[in-house]
Structure formats: C-alpha cells, structure tokens
Amino acid sequence: MAHDQTTGAGATSDEAIKTYVMGLQNAHALEKQAIQLINRQLERIDHYPEVATALRKHHAETEGQIGRIEAMLHELGSDASKLKDLATQMAGNLAALGHTVMPDEILKNHFANCAFEAFEMATYKSLIAMARTTGHAAHVPMLEANLREEEATFQTLQGMTADLSAKFLQRIGAGQKADR
Ligand SMILES: [Fe+2]
Secondary structure, eight states: OTTOOOSTTOOOSHHHHHHHHHHHHHHHHHHHHHHHHHHHHHHHOSSOHHHHHHHHHHHHHHHHHHHHHHHHHHHTTOOGGGOOOOOOHHHHHHHHHTTOOOTTHHHHHHHHHHHHHHHHHHHHHHHHHHHHHTTOGGGHHHHHHHHHHHHHHHHHHHHHHHHHHHHHHHHHHTTOOOOO
8 A cells, every 4th residue: 555646646556446446336326326315205295396396307317327327337347237236324314314204304305405415416526536546537527427417406406495495384384285
C-alpha cells in the first residue's frame, strides 16, 4: 500500500481498482433499491398525482442509470447479474422509512426521497473522483449523466416541499384523507 498514490496522478493499484469496482456495485444496489422504493410509493399514492408523476419520471431515469452502471461493471469484468445487491446500511434505513405506514406517510416518504437523492449525489461524486484516480476517466461522462439526473430530481423534490406540505394540511383541514 505504501506505493499507492492517492492524490495527484492517481491510484492504480489492484486494491484501488477493486475499491472502485465495489463502489460501482454499491451504486448498482442503491439504484435497485431506488426502483423498489419508487414502486412501493407508486402503489400507494392516492391523492398526490404530482408526486406520482415525479416518481414515475425518475423511475425511468433510474432504469437508465442501472444500465450505465452495468456497462461500466461489464467493462471491468464484473458481472452485474451476479451481484447480490445488498444495499448499504444507510440506504436500507432510508428505504425502510418509505415502507412505514404513517398518518403523514406522503411527507415522510418525501423526506426519505430527498435524503435518498442526496445519498445518490454523494455516491456519484465519489465515483467520479475514483474513476479519474484509478485511470477510468472514460467512465466519467456516464457517472456525470447519473449525477445530473439525481441533482435534477433532488431539486424537483425540494421544490415540491412547500406545496406538498400545504396541500397535506388543507386536506386534513377539509376532513379529507391526506396520508397518501
Ligand atoms: Fe435517484
């Protein structure tokens, strides 16, 4: 490890590359989890079609992101179909939030979705740095494409927070079902 260069020119040791591959595998697991999280919410949303629309759009994007990650893994000799897709602990906890039935389910899910997108943004920023450092600069455009979609989704979700909260309260005030 002493010969590794972690700054400057790069880190191209086997260990460094293995770590980069593991990062891509984790991102793959994360996006698979994102699909499940979105599907679960789409099954349950009744009164917030604007949320469903945003989730459906990002569902389609996420399928594309998974495809990009699989292409990179394939090139690195790692077969995505053999991945166990174990999510990271934190992503698992965030996803668990999205599986909990609560009187303010739509808001809790919204918070979890924002947190999930922020987690994904950090993941891709990290992978972009690792790709450059390990000599896989050719992957950067694909990772940046994923990052841009996460950032745009994060902005969209954040932008919905005030209206969503007001609508939730208005429905409660009008005696309407507001939870989902
Ligand atoms: Fe995402």
